[in-house]
Amino acid sequence: MICRKCDASATILIRKEYWYCNTCFITNTNHKFRACLGKSKTLSSNEKVLICLSGGANSIVLLELVHSGITLDGTKKLRVVPFFLHIIETATEDAIRKANIIIDQCKKHNFNLYVININEYYSTNNVLPKPNIITQTKTEALNNMKLNVSTTIYHDAIVKIKRNLFLRVASELSCKIIFTAETTTQLAKRLLTNLAIGRGSQVEYDIGFADQRDKTIRILRPMKDISNEEIEYFVKLKQLNPVYDHSNTETGLQSVIDNFVSDLQDNYPATVSTVCKTADKIGSMENTTNRKNCTLCQSIVALKSAKLTAVEATIFSRQMCFKPSATNDKIEVMQSISEDKNPIFPNINETLCYGCSRNYSELNTYL
Ligand SMILES: [Zn+2]
Ligand SMILES: [Zn+2]
Structure with a gap:
């Protein structure tokens, strides 16, 4: 096979498709690195x-x-x-x-x-x-x-x-x-x-x-x-x-x-x-003004939105399970989500993002 960049005989096959000689392969890798920084x-x-x-x-x-x-x-x-x-x-x-x-x-x-x-x-x-x-x-x-x-x-x-x-x-x-x-x-x-x-x-x-x-x-x-x-x-x-x-x-x-x-x-x-x-x-569609960042990973913490998220649904069903049957209080899902009391997702949407909050619940003695 012939190198795709010069006429030397090729030694390396990349992605089962592109043949290179040793020299052109090294040049090409350097080029990818520099092009990425240049762009x-x-x-x-x-x-x-x-x-x-x-x-x-x-x-x-x-x-x-x-x-x-x-x-x-x-x-x-x-x-x-x-x-x-x-x-x-x-x-x-x-x-x-x-x-x-x-x-x-x-x-x-x-x-x-x-x-x-x-x-x-x-x-x-x-x-x-x-x-x-x-x-x-x-x-x-x-x-x-x-x-x-x-x-x-x-x-x-x-x-x-x-x-x-x-x-x-x-x-x-x-x-x-x-x-x-x-x-x-x-x-x-x-x-x-x-x-x-x-x-x-x-x-x-x-x-x-x-x-x-x-x-x-x-x-x-x-x-x-x-x-x-x-x-x-x-x-x-x-x-x-x-x-x-x-x-x-x-x-x-x-x-x-x-x-x-x-x-x-x-x-x-x-x-x-x-x-x-x-x-x-993929970019984030979040409104970036008035945003909060996670204290562990610095990602933008989810803002309250009108739609019910999977995390909120999990928290809600958890609360239903543990709620004492004698009380008939209306459950304020949206408010309770940000409370520290929440046992599965501590500090969620306040100081931690979902991923870090979930880690924190397992790791709180180490972070
Ligand atoms: Zn070559
Ligand atoms: Zn985080």
């Missing part, structure tokens, strides 16, 4: 950017793409000042060994890496340590959480906690932009998960190119047009060594969706990017 026109020259590295294959590719962008000359040069961050999720020896490998991978490109433990979420002080140093923390709150709540809620809460830490570190480093490394495939999984766990109204922020929930710091996803299949080829060709394998290993709702999307990608490769393109077009 948005959100970066000013010498913008300070916090780049979050999980240690997975996608994050090591992001590191490479940023490095090759910065080392270019002339108009193609990526004009950002990068800061790199890795969050250790479990304080095990293995996690620390892996964090040290990521430090070395950054050092190879003359970059520094900040490493923080996820338990810093509970600290009220500044969280930023010296670069390239791993400080041990004794707090194990999140490890306990993992043992005590359902896997579905744990995964959802971890995503929100990490986002919170990204924003805190960015603010301490005076970065107004954050890059995260989600691929098309990962975003398709997140979209379906969001719909399943009641975060459908947050799709715009969780799946789109830019998460603008925070007023001063924007989270961008410049790898959103690159698929896991392309990441795998890139890692192989450049002989990179990811330290974490994020392919599905655990149970829970997210893992069921993981399997579903991975299977789609193998058998119907075009579907995954269609899913994400559809998500890109």
Whole structure:
């Protein structure tokens, strides 16, 4: 087969349809990354950017793409000042060994890496340590959480906690932009998960190119047009060594969706990017003046509307079940929904969105 960009013989087949030679494949991946950032026109020259590295294959590719962008000359040069961050999720020896490998991978490109433990979420002080140093923390709150709540809620809460830490570190480093490394495939999984766990109204922020929930710091996803299949080829060709394998290993709702999307990608490769393109077009119809934001995820909290929502219906039937039969008071559904007393959805529509309120009811000792 012949490469679709030049006349060399092709070595790589993407989405069972497009043939590339090695050189054109790497050029094309770089192009997708730059085109995504270029279209948005959100970066000013010498913008300070916090780049979050999980240690997975996608994050090591992001590191490479940023490095090759910065080392270019002339108009193609990526004009950002990068800061790199890795969050250790479990304080095990293995996690620390892996964090040290990521430090070395950054050092190879003359970059520094900040490493923080996820338990810093509970600290009220500044969280930023010296670069390239791993400080041990004794707090194990999140490890306990993992043992005590359902896997579905744990995964959802971890995503929100990490986002919170990204924003805190960015603010301490005076970065107004954050890059995260989600691929098309990962975003398709997140979209379906969001719909399943009641975060459908947050799709715009969780799946789109830019998460603008925070007023001063924007989270961008410049790898959103690159698929896991392309990441795998890139890692192989450049002989990179990811330290974490994020392919599905655990149970829970997210893992069921993981399997579903991975299977789609193998058998119907075009579907995954269609899913994400559809998500890109979904915007919120909410009236944005006079809005309240969720204190945990910063999404807009649902305003009272004339229509009865599924949450309100659930609360109503719950109240009917527990209501003492002697009283004949009229039940004020709409008012009681926002009351803290509600046992299934604490603080809903006051300080928390539906998704966070549901998590909070399971996790209140950990958040
Ligand atoms: Zn070629
Ligand atoms: Zn929320």
